[in-house]
Amino acid sequence: MQEALESLLERLGCRPTGRPVALSGGDMAAVYRLGTDAGELVIKRDVPERLAGEAEGLRALRSAGTDLVVPEVWAEEGGWLIMEALDPVPPTSAARRTLAEGLRALHAATSAPHGWPRDNACGATPQPNAPLDDGRAFQRERRLRPLTRACHRRGLLDDALRARLEAVALGLEAWLPDAPACLVHGDLWAGNVLYTSRGPALIDPAVYRHFREVDLAMLTLFGAPSPAFLEAYWDGRPPDDWPRREALFQLYPLLNHLLLFGGSYRAAVERALARAEAA
Template identity: 60%
Template sequence: MTQVLRERLAALGMSVDGAAITPLSGGDSGAALWRVDGATPCIVKRDTPERVAGEADGLRALSGACRKLIVPEVLAEDDDLLVMQFLEGTGKRDGAALGEGLRQLHRDSRDADAGHGWPRDNACGLTPQPNAPLADGRAFQRDRRLLPLMRGCRERGALDAALAGRVERAADSLERWLEQAPPSLVHGDLWSGNVLFTPQGPAIIDPAVYRHYPEVDVAMLTLFGGPGDAFFEAYWDGDRPADWERREALFQLYPLLNHLYLFGGTYRQGVARAADRILAG
């Protein structure tokens, strides 16, 4: 495979003569990854053409909107192959810089005239992510995020009727407490593993972008750990929503359903807790 990869990269105009090519773990995404230490160090990902195109589109969108966060440059894209700038994750952890950068991204990309969603579908992990825009963000969260995954979990036997009913009631409650708001560009899958602290500052990788409530990204950062007090102080800048705990539960419910859909019953209790927090208010 290494020789085939060299030939494909050379055909894309990449200088790989004598370059070391090291296989990397693709994690849960199922993609094949390599680090190429050539004249321009890069990461090469092989995935389905649809997922490659979706990720490249997301990286370009974030790169155009981020002024204070680093986004890897797309160096080449060819069918099932994505070539990206290599970023060294050896910098000092800086939660304040991450919070300030994410706040800038969400604030400056807010667009009252844009729908919630994205012009193309993409994927969150291995799960296809439907993004057909809707004017109302609450309808988008219900009809493009929560209910499709709830039904998928039911079909796989990962969700019983009682818990599915609680998830559906939580989804149907949104107009009663969540205000309509202009959408921001969101990373869409911003768990801690998709944040790198480089020597030049924080970077975000592996996006699943769309436009929606900015708390999508903040809630994802708190799902498997936490970014620390300095992050929140910088991100909220004194303007933390009074109902943050309920919003956090809402925007964690989608990734928890996704994990339940992909990996099974270990995540059932997380889904139940999030649904109950939403319903309790």
């Protein structure tokens, strides 16, 4: 273990009781679990700016006052993030409903504007969050257009596909009503949800304030939430144009995956784009 980490643990008043164990799923950061005399900890090693954004997001989610479990941040310093460890258990139908109700409560509290006081990251991609009053402008200028241009510069999008994405971004006001901004996890794929003995938990956030569909669309992109989950979240009343909204808010994470992992995601971008273009 590096000297800086040992010094940080000492200042936190805890002493390791074993060696750190590498955890899976750390595509962007090195992640370890460590037993200490003060409890089990998860330790991340990454670029300091990304860890600072994650720590801020965890604290924001913890302070939101929902029934969802969010790991407590013990320290974030010098490229290290130390937080409490959570022990996963198999999910149940009741736990999935609790997740839905917790997300609905998280999204119920709204405030202006769309965005966040600081930029953070979604995976390894810098995530611009400069606030805008109109959510459609935020989706266009802070999400769709920057990643469309970045993918085009790298040759991952041809001119025709870029033009179609730009047209969707420029046409949002024609069909998507503006809505008050709520706190969103920002990267809520199934791997960032843990089911624990204390209830469903959220990890690895990329928080900002925006449309609530951001989190729902991410959950359905890389997983299939149960009908009970969707029924509980929407309280039986999903928006009439949910399929189109779902596709729109899946474009940003798909473009991010295209940028990070290459052309294998282009077909998925095209499929979501076709659904978002539907009149």
